[in-house]
Amino acid sequence: MAPGLPQSVSDMDRPHFIGIGGAGMSGIAKILAQRGARVAGSDARDSATAEALRALGVTVHIGHDAAHVCPKTSCVVVSSAIREDNPELARAKELGIPVVHRSDALASLMDGLRPIAVAGTHGKTTTTSMLAVSLTSLGLSPSYAIGGDLDAPGSNALHGEGGIFVAEADESDRSFHKYRPEVAIVLNVELDHHANYASMDEIYESFETFTSKIVPGGTLVVAADHPGAAELTRRVRAGAAQASGLTIVTYGESQDADVRITAVTPRGLTSEVTVLIDGAPLTFTVSVPGRHYAHNAVAALAAGAALGIPAADLAGAIKSYTGVKRRLQLKGEAASVQVIDSYAHHPTEMTADLEAMRGAAGDARLLVLFQPHLFSRTQELGKEMGDALALADASVVLDIYPAREDPIPGITSALIVDAARAAGADVHGESDKAAAVSMLAGMAKPGDLVLTMGAGDVTELGPRILDDLAKR
Template identity: 80%
Template sequence: MTPGLPTAMDRPHFIGIGGAGMSGIAKILAQRGAAVAGSDAKDSDTADALRALGVTVHLGHAAAHLADDASCVVVSSAIRADNPELARAAELGIPVVHRSDALAALMDGLRPIAVAGTHGKTTTTSMLAVSLAELGREPSYAIGGDLDAPGSNAEHGRGEIFVAEADESDRSFHKYTPEVAIVLNVELDHHANYASMDEIYESFETFAGRIVPGGTLVVSADHEGARELTRRLAGSVRTVTYGEAADADVRVLSVVPQGLKSEVTVVLDGAELTFTVSVPGRHYAHNAVAALAAGAALGIPAAELAPALAAYTGVKRRLQLKGEAAGVQVVDSYAHHPTEMTADLEAMRAAAGDGRILVVFQPHLFSRTQELGKEMGQSLALADASVVLDIYPAREDPIPGVTSELITDAARAAGADVTAVHDQAEVPDVVAGMAKAGDLVLTMGAGDVTDLGPRILDRLTK
């Protein structure tokens, strides 16, 4: 099955084309034959991967980068209203399309699986994409992170299934009409867009209401927020629950750690099934079970999909091993919400054996730190020692009085050994002074803390 190009997207221009979500859509459009162009603030491996597909990538943002004959301009919620290319589009009368609308158009005519939840979306989407490809299903997919190489966050496949990460942060997941939707968990996050849990629930209810007639919602039976969502939906959509709860439709009987892997046993349709998940931790094992349940809802035999899930070996920034030096392993984590931080620290504790866990944590967003700084500090108490950096602002302006001290104070109050470092250039030396053979260093956060892994390894080598 090879869908054609969506209307008015044969010559799209992407503002911020190097971003995880934007680059994936640009890649799929290029693979479908569109003349794709775009701009990004800086060069990157992702930009190079797009260029290899024939995409024109401009560096920096300028009105001149937008071609007069562009069929549309694609933006994300991170693009500010004063962007010069956006202003130029208005002058030329070129339609502006939100990233979510572009992705929805790409899924039209296929069998979409949309993966939602406060945490775990990228991992679960990746697990589905990899396992379906392993089975020869040739899925299309759009993921919020790279699997094993720059530009591997998306693919135009020839099969009928499209697996997409569904972002709740700006309510853009309301644009999709999936055949199967997954809700992994429901928690308060994205405080700039949601004022309360009621707003979060309403948003997820709207998402579930978009499932096509006869479709299926796969939802956690263990997570209280997900259970509350199920109660609120009250049978309005066919629901399959999964988890360790006694009433789960797909029940997890055990998750047995095996180093950096796990052996998972579930009961599905009355049959017991055991399979391997090639990443560590209970959190990721449950993601794999959600993927298994979603595939089964599409009619893929669980006995085939379960062993194929073992083909998934991780995605960049999701407990990604960066290397080892002087007997110290360095692992990178995208975790930036307390629940994610706790899950990854528990997974690393099980994998590290007798070694210590040392964390380099960079808070992401002022609004998130303001609301969840205390909980972040409490999560860091699970490590043996932590280094906390300044807040990575991303799209936000500073909030008076909101600094990473909110986290370090809470961490110390919880009994944690924590050090504040304001200059990232000092981090490799600080970590080298702390680490010893057998330890595991975890760089953690959604910002540029990921760049520190290679520098720490280099310093340890010396």
């Protein structure tokens, strides 16, 4: 095993990852490989991410088979998406090989470093990426694990030589309770992941547990403008966390925010942001559009400052962040129509991205191809998704992407289509993806913006829309 390789969870010199191609799993596998571990894993299908791991010497099997787990495997790493009947998981248990949850593996990677954990219902990937890129551009060589690629496949994680580790902290399965950050960011707090949380009280309790894990003398950076985050702040201040010397830094446009945003000025596909930090004004550029991305940048600024990095240096470095895959990513242009990809799948995210693109579009029309994600989310938030789509000039809604869930009787995309129409939207439901591509391309006129939106495989349809447009 390479010197310094963590062993706090189990012996991780020969780990096997089930579902190694996933965003979270692949990042941990990459860092372990870069630290000298002999990493192997499997995934349901081949991908550019799998190929990037192979380039690091990782063994990646396609398909799940018990034979992929050998007696020399030191531990098997799983995520919450791996079912109990997975043959590799069954084989690991048969051989007595330790089974490690992804969050425990990630927590072990942070041992001995200065972790920044980025949490919230929305914006985690963007904010984590902003920090990773900014700290790297300042020459601090951070380690990081992000829930999306910065540019090339496999760019979602890196083992750096510096002492800072930036990690996306996922609340969906409560796995963010495993981390012990020096600085934690909470961007917002809303009800989501309905299969795991039954109420806002459960959400608050989960985030309170997360904040209680901040090391003594650490810092909580939390949004002042978001109602859920403000309520979390109230609860944390009323609790025992203050006894551990926790510093709370609020940020936002509220007059009483510790880091106060005084102006967000759109500049096409960028924004100019002015904040008051430590009583002094600071203006910097955010190279992605939208007020919500400006707020994410300020959260990153406040977190870096909490580690002692000069705010002015961070402000200049934030400009070097130009986006992450699937976060308002320009896929291309054909027939004078731009096609942009958005990962938004919760109504709040959808609204934020649609408003950002509406601001960038000017007088151009905004057309959306939306794919709902999860039956449980559609059941609880279908109306709100429909309301968000009313911000588009026209939209097409695909069938629900199930991901890890089984269908729920009576829950279909029709719930969203009906809600959008009730809100006055021009919306069409379409089950056939080829037909949806043709429909969007047929709607588009020179100057329009087309947005593919959702957390599923709708991202694959942007290039197909561009191909169709180019042939017309």
